[in-house]
Amino acid sequence: MSECIFCKIANQEIPVPLLYDRDGVVAFSDLNPQAPVHVLVIPKVHHESAAQSAAANPAVIGALFAAAASLALEHGLDGYRTTFNTGESAGQSVFHTHMHLLGGRPFAWPPG
Ligand code: AMP
Numbered sequence: 396m397s398e399c400i401f402c403k404i405a406n407q408e409i410p411v412p413l414l415y416d417r418d419g420v421v422a423f424s425d426l427n428p429q430a431p432v433h434v435l436v437i438p439k440v441h442h443e444s445a446a447q448s449a450a451a452n453p454a455v456i457g458a459l460f461a462a463a464a465s466l467a468l469e470h471g472l473d474g475y476r477t478t479f480n481t482g483e484s485a486g487q488s489v490f491h492t493h494m495h496l497l498g499g500r501p502f503a504w505p506p507g
Contacts, residue, residue, distance in 0.1 A: 399490075401441075405439045432475070435496075436462045437493045438455045440452075442491070455492070477494050478506075
């Protein structure tokens with residue numbers, strides 16, 4: 396997807412510092428952080444949403460969770476939240492599968 400901003404980050408056409416780069420997964424800091432730690436964890440392969448990734452290759456979703464657990468450990472988080480916004484009505488604004496990894500503050504439930 397030549398116009399996808401997250402594809403451009405994943406292939407370093409846009410040179411954002413990568414916090415993780417392994418097993419077809421990269422991670423980088425969110426531009427507009429909602430917590431002291433707010434990392435986006437994405438597959439290098441382009442899928443429009445987590446639902447599309449799960450349908451195309453469920454291992455992609457597993458790889459994102461494995462990356463999040465590793466990043467949480469690295470950041471010394473004793474608890475963290477992982478979120479996929481799937482579809483516009485759920486707040487998805489970038490249509491390349493991404494997991495939000497949030498930590499470093501308490502989180503309320505239910506989420507807004
Ligand atoms: P969502 O609303 O779930 O699709 O999340 C998209 C996220 O991508 C938002 O939290 C944005 O702040 C973040 N974002 C958009 N563009 C960039 C970028 N170039 N670098 C880092 N984060 C970005």
